[in-house]
Amino acid sequence: MGTFSPGFHGRARGLADKLPPGQYPTESFPVLSAGPTPRVPTETWTFTVTTENGDSRGWTWDEMMALPQEDTVHDIHCVTRWSKFDTPWRGVPVDAFLEDVETAADYAVAVSHGGYTTNLPLEDLLDGKAWVVHTYDGFPLSPEHGGPARLLVPHLYFWKSAKWVRELRLTLEDEPGFWESVGYHNYGDPWREQRTWDD
Amino acid sequence: MAADWRRAHLVERLPQTATARSLAFTVPGWPGHLAGQHVDVRLTGDDGYQAARSYSLAAPAEGERIELGVQAVADGEVSPYLADGLPVGADVEVRGPLGFWFVWRPEQTGPVLLVGGGSGVVPLTAMIRAHREAKSPSDFQLVYSVRTPEDFWYGDLLSEGADHLDVDVLYTRRAAPGSSRAPGRISADDLRGHVSRLAGAGTVFVCGPTAFVEAVSDHLVDLGRDSGSIRTERFG
Known part of the structure; x- marks a missing residue:
């Protein structure tokens, strides 16, 4: 040791079991987006699941809010290296939207207002691992954080938790999304530090 | 690995x-x-x-x-x-x-509007230097929002009148002596002329603190810019 950054001490020790490699803890809630924040009124909001055959099923805001809701608390990890512990969300498990959907797809593309996309294996959205959330810490999710509703997939880097989500498109082949096409890792497991194409 | x-x-x-x-x-x-x-x-x-x-x-x-x-x-x-x-x-x-999204490549010839708040000017400065090194014919404008004249980064580079680069400095707390604009946060009016000079095919790069980027990109959309032509990078 001592060959790099002489005199640096740092401070985030003791979080080894909660903090994935290369991350630092933050109390704030940083915002990262590739473009302007889209304006999405709940009056016209819809969420659609489209299968590989083109069959689709949609929910209005009121229909989504009428589904069984869950409160769920998670640590979230951004590829820009911040992690935030114990973030409280409320929303609908993705399982609820896929319950009656017939599909042979192994993958999904989350599509957002504003054109953002991100791809995931379908199994990473199922069995209580992902939600469509509309409430953060007791308040309606603000637009810059993805409101009125975003995807929440807390076990992957947070760019997979698409803001302003409007569609889940189920696919037979894996289709890289926005960041996945410009250098970021296709899967994005923070515990394996899958940040970029080189990882 | x-x-x-x-x-x-x-x-x-x-x-x-x-x-x-x-x-x-x-x-x-x-x-x-x-x-x-x-x-x-x-x-x-x-x-x-x-x-x-x-x-x-x-x-x-x-x-x-x-x-x-x-x-x-x-x-x-x-x-x-x-x-x-x-x-x-x-x-x-x-x-x-x-990062391969918030980038300017010398082979891009379209006009460019850079809007930076505080330390958000850093990646925009790289674009301005690349533009100058490449002797690019692309029209570059920089709108730079800082609190006071003492908060100005890269003074020698961004103050001087370079070819194909217009710099418009907006002070939010205290303006430079002789400045005609009263100090204040960036408004749609501050951006209107720059946006109309930018042709439809142009690209806007916005970088700064989150509140700044949110405000600027809202103004740009209000002024008729297509969301797809606005690239943002937010700090915190």
Whole structure:
């Protein structure tokens, strides 16, 4: 040791079991987006699941809010290296939207207002691992954080938790999304530090 | 297996403001980068503890030499050390370049509007330098929002009248002497003329604190810019 950054001490020790490699803890809630924040009124909001055959099923805001809701608390990890512990969300498990959907797809593309996309294996959205959330810490999710509703997939880097989500498109082949096409890792497991194409 | 960290040797530190510094490193094996990209910087304590943060590249690469802009954040774990603690001649590690979205490439010939708030001017400065080095014919405008004249980064570079670069400085707290605009936050009116000069095919790059980027991109959409032509990078 001592060959790099002489005199640096740092401070985030003791979080080894909660903090994935290369991350630092933050109390704030940083915002990262590739473009302007889209304006999405709940009056016209819809969420659609489209299968590989083109069959689709949609929910209005009121229909989504009428589904069984869950409160769920998670640590979230951004590829820009911040992690935030114990973030409280409320929303609908993705399982609820896929319950009656017939599909042979192994993958999904989350599509957002504003054109953002991100791809995931379908199994990473199922069995209580992902939600469509509309409430953060007791308040309606603000637009810059993805409101009125975003995807929440807390076990992957947070760019997979698409803001302003409007569609889940189920696919037979894996289709890289926005960041996945410009250098970021296709899967994005923070515990394996899958940040970029080189990882 | 994580991608390689490279040894980076601090060769020069220049003050930009009272709390901001530009740091030049030599990085053996540096592969080059695009204007607008960033790197991760990793520090290691004597006991092996490591901390990493992202910093924007402030200039095109000169061989193995790269330049970063660092704003010391009060109570920060990494930035105060980089700004004032790391001795010239000492090493850190860097990984990158990172990010292929918030970039300007010299082969892009369309007009460009850069809108920077505070330290958000750093990646825009890299674009301005790349534009000048390439002698690009593309029309460049910079709108730069800072609190006071003392908060101005890259004064020599951004004040001078370069070909194909118009600089419009907006002060939010205290304006420079002789300034005709009263200090205040950036408004749609501040951007209107710049937006109308930018042809439909142009690109806007917006970088700064979150509230600044949110306000500017809302103004741009209100002024009729297509969302798809606006690229943003937010700090915090």
